[in-house]
Amino acid sequence: MRLTNWRLSPGGETFAYGGDEVELSVWNTEAAFAKRPEDKLSNETKKRKRGDQLLPGEIWRAKNVPHDGLSLRQPVKNTSLAYLQPAGSTSHCHILAGTQQGNVRRYDTRAARRPVADWKGIAKIGGISTIEKGHDEHEAFVADHGCNLFALDLRNGRVSYGYRGLAGSVMSMAPSPSFLASVSQDRFLRLHSTFPPPAQAGSQQEQKGNVVDKQFMKTNPTVIVWDQFTGHLGDARVDSDTEDGADDAVWDAMQNVEDVDEEEEGGQKRKRGRKPSHLVP
Structure with a gap:
């Protein structure tokens, strides 16, 4: 068992994690870190006999997908997580999970413990490395351990378009209203153009994204974050x-x-x- 990804919800009320043989789990932030008496902890440990019983502060835990065609258990290999939208309550979340098998799974904690959608074969090389929710509705960005970066339509799990010109695996992404920033193992920070998914699900994507600018970094970048500030964009254009x-x-x-x-x-x-x-x- 190994934890591979941890993600805080946009509002901070909950957090989620997953990993190798670690099912996706959602926790109440305040309850998870609240201090409890030692005698209560010992009683809770004795009562917890089943492996699927929730821990103190845990509000939801995913269940593994059904066995494959040979009736063999499918391994749990969660590699990346992303909250899709701010939760209406701490018990209701929409979460995307990328797997080492190259699949993207969508979870609705109010609907079921198993994924409500399981899109297979999204990654081309080495499984999903990182996944992020876009600023447009029904949009997500997915990267694999090769040199592939895609825009994904969340209505049907189809790839809307891909980006060319990448020479390394994308380590982190930061979507903004106008652009997508990424850092990769080839030490480049790239700025990508983005376009919303088609109005009708399944329609042909007319506009494709591309790399509009890139900057070489002296060290190997691992994480990039958008600071949520857009006031300078208009002045910069003027x-x-x-x-x-x-x-x-x-x-x-x-x-x-x-x-x-x-x-x-x-x-x-x-x-x-x-x-x-x-x-x-």
Whole structure:
């Protein structure tokens, strides 16, 4: 057993974790870290006989998916977690879980202990490395242990589009309203364009995302976080337009080199065509 991912809910009321042979589990943050008397702890330990019984502070625990076609138990390999939306209550959460098998599972803690959707084969190489909820509805971003980064439609589990130009596995992502930032093992921080899923589920995605900028990092980055600040974006665009306009004015005022050369050549030809005055009869 090994814990591989821990995620705090957007409001901080709950947190979730999962890992190798560790089922997805949701906890009440306040109750989980509340101090309890020692005698009460010993009594709770004695009463807890079944492995699926919830621990103090634990409000929900997932159940493994059914056996495969050969009636063999499927291993629990949770690699990444993401809350889909702010929970209406501490007992109701929507969570995405990526697995080492390359699957993406969607859980509704109010509906069932098993996933309400299990999309298989999303990852191409080495399973899911990281997963994040996008800012648009029904949108999530998924990366594997290869060089693949996808936008996923949560209505049907289909890949809307993928990003090209990555030379390393994505370690962390930070979605914002306009862009997606990522860091990868090739030591690059990349800024990706994003587009919302089609209005109708199953329709063809017309616009594709791409890498709009990248910056090489001196050390290997492992985590990236958006600071939730967007006030500078509009000012930055205005400043950029002003600077571009000033640059254009400077370039327009400059004389073309070819025009100068042509004028110089014309003047030399005229000078060569004139004869000295003392040679005229």
